[in-house]
């Protein structure tokens with residue numbers, strides 16, 4: 001049974017690789033996906049946690065941190081803000097030990113594109129309002145079919161249902177080891193970065209699924225990196241032939257992008273020089 005996803009094989013592979021890298025490098029923090037649709041890539045991220053994160057029953061990524069070593073909170077810890085609702089399991093503000101996986105989506109599809117979504121290279125998309133509408137129930141059912149219902153119940157896997165500009169900033173996510181953005185459009189990408197980037201740990205991984213496919217997404221990434229003075233190289237998903245056989249045209253044209261958050265990135269808002 002394959003995961004229910006729109007995401008191409010290569011980008012699924014890259015998603016799994018980056019999730020593994022976050023664990024193997026003991027990067028502190030949760031996994032977050034903004035734009036989960038029917039759950040495919042969230043399932044992949046959860047399966048990596050199940051295999052290698054001790055708080056999910058896994059064996060430990062690097063073998064050096066011990067149980068829960070890379071988590072972000074102690075058992076029973078309360079944290080501020082609201083979960084945004086829509087999740088199963090424990091009440092708002094309660095978080096279990098260890099890492100969490102946060103899954104954010106309107107489940108009503110994308111918002112309306114804006115001017116910045118237009119133009120771009122030939123073949124790039126602008127999107128349309130309501131694209132990829134699904135339902136919270138479909139998402140949960142798919143997770144359960146892949147044996148992940150227990151994590152929803154335990155509150156390790158939390159759903160943030162609603163528009164990103166309403167759910168992300170106030171979500172009680174503390175630190176992030178792997179941030180996977182898949183909201184397609186300019187506004188969705190910009191809002192996700194603005195709300196969550198500062199919570200990404202040094203060494204954490206930021207992945208943008210739609211970088212090569214959607215004009216507005218690519219624009220939002222370039223603007224954000226420029227505004228923040230981010231110099232960490234923007235990696236464009238490599239051409240795959242050596243790794244797996246796939247018909248190359250779409251895989252390479254719609255490449256994802258990712259970068260590592262460097263420890264010494266400028267703080268934001270920028271510190272004022274003294275005097």
Ligand SMILES: C[S@@+](CC[C@H](N)C(=O)[O-])C[C@H]1O[C@@H](n2cnc3c(N)ncnc32)[C@H](O)[C@@H]1O
Nearest residue numbers: 005006035036037040041106109163164183188
């Ligand atoms: C391409 S799909 C995600 C694909 C998914 N990761 C998979 O594995 O198939 C994009 C998703 O982002 C959501 N989305 C886009 N912009 C959003 C926004 N501003 N607020 C909430 N959800 C948004 C849509 O509802 C849609 O489910």
